[in-house]
Amino acid sequence: MRRLTLLEADRTPVIGPPEPHPEALLRPLKSHGKTIGWLRLLPLPGLTDTLDLDFQQRQSHIVQITASAALLLAALAAVVLARHLLGPIRTLTRDMAALTSGRFQTRTEISRRDELAELARGFNKLAQTLEQNETLRRRWVADVAHELRTPLTILTGEIDALGEGIRPWNERARASLQAEVEKLNKLVDDLQQLALSDLGALAYRKRELALESLLGLVVQRHADDSNKAGLHLISDLSEPPSMVVADPDRLTQLFDNLLQNSLRYTDSGGWVRIATRRRHDQVLIDFQDSAPGVPRDVLPRLFERFFRVDESGNHYGGGAGLGLAICRNIVAAHDGWIRAKPSPLGGLWIAISLPLRQH
Numbered sequence: 257m258r259r260l261t262l263l264e265a266d267r268t269p270v271i272g273p274p275e276p277h278p279e280a281l282l283r284p285l286k287s288h289g290k291t292i293g294w295l296r297l298l299p300l301p302g303l304t305d306t307l308d309l310d311f312q313q314r315q316s317h318i319v320q321i322t323a324s325a326a327l328l329l330a331a332l333a334a335v336v337l338a339r340h341l342l343g344p345i346r347t348l349t350r351d352m353a354a355l356t357s358g359r360f361q362t363r364t365e366i367s368r369r370d371e372l373a374e375l376a377r378g379f380n381k382l383a384q385t386l387e388q389n390e391t392l393r394r395r396w397v398a399d400v401a402h403e404l405r406t407p408l409t410i411l412t413g414e415i416d417a418l419g420e421g422i423r424p425w426n427e428r429a430r431a432s433l434q435a436e437v438e439k440l441n442k443l444v445d446d447l448q449q450l451a452l453s454d455l456g457a458l459a460y461r462k463r464e465l466a467l468e469s470l471l472g473l474v475v476q477r478h479a480d481d482s483n484k485a486g487l488h489l490i491s492d493l494s495e496p497p498s499m500v501v502a503d504p505d506r507l508t509q510l511f512d513n514l515l516q517n518s519l520r521y522t523d524s525g526g527w528v529r530i531a532t533r534r535r536h537d538q539v540l541i542d543f544q545d546s547a548p549g550v551p552r553d554v555l556p557r558l559f560e561r562f563f564r565v566d567e568s569g570n571h572y573g574g575g576a577g578l579g580l581a582i583c584r585n586i587v588a589a590h591d592g593w594i595r596a597k598p599s600p601l602g603g604l605w606i607a608i609s610l611p612l613r614q615h
Contacts, residue, residue, distance in 0.1 A: 410436050467498045550603075
């Protein structure tokens with residue numbers, strides 16, 4: 257209040273310091289457009305005392321030093337934080353470029369316990385999956401080339417022998433050529449079936465059907481083949497039939513593949529048993545055969561494409577190695593599961609589970 261002065265309209269002091277000042281601010285007080293008084297505000301007095309001026313200078317100096325130190329610390333903290341954050345990001349960027357260029361063995365090494373470490377673990381998992389897929393792709397291409405090369409080599413040799421007159425054209429030669437062509441057709445058809453099922457493009461026309469009735473027809477159709485192979489074919493199908501919602505053509509393909517495998521690789525004089533049973537909301541289907549068996553350590557791999565138990569192509573190895581892979585995809589498309597385990601008869605046991613029709 258010592259700086260504020262109230263003046264009359266003629267600038268006569270009413271209250272406050274009466275002395276005028278050249279730097280004072282003067283503002284009119286008006287009512288209905290008429291000036292009825294004035295307010296005058298004096299400026300703050302400057303420091304004139306030596307002690308005051310010295311104190312002000314020291315305070316200004318301290319503030320400047322403090323501000324400079326705070327700015328320097330902030331800059332250092334920003335540099336450290338930037339390195340802490342940008343270092344792993346640069347590492348991930350570099351490794352991502354390597355992964356994009358096809359070096360799927362790339363792994364990033366980030367020793368942290370934050371979101372960047374979680375991102376690095378996800379990157380490593382992605383790289384591992386891509387490496388595995390690339391390995392499988394190369395093996396797939398090599399296996400397909402090998403499977404195609406064998407019948408093509410035989411066909412080429414047979415045709416050359418016929419063309420040069422080394423081998424006469426007769427029924428035996430025709431049957432040999434026909435057999436190799438059928439192998440090629442079967443391989444190409446299996447490859448197409450497997451590719452379509454992998455893509456989910458294999459057509460399924462599901463409807464309600466009696467599983468045991470369908471399986472019984474498949475068993476009857478292979479009865480003659482069983483007799484020719486010297487095998488005892490036994491079926492133990494539950495009654496009444498289990499009702500499922502499935503594609504009858506695909507299930508027939510599934511059962512044909514499994515039964516043909518058993519008839520093809522079971523020693524003469526052996527047994528092949530097909531049985532069904534219900535458990536809760538599932539129907540269990542068992543294909544069991546007698547010796548020879550399959551080693552336990554390779555049972556989980558039987559459903560891999562082109563897999564063979566051994567190089568000689570004994571049990572479940574004489575074909576292209578695609579039949580069981582197709583069977584797995586068919587069962588998966590029907591929301592079931594398929595497994596391989598040792599058979600009580602001494603051979604292989606393929607167990608299948610399919611969901612029963614929901615009432």
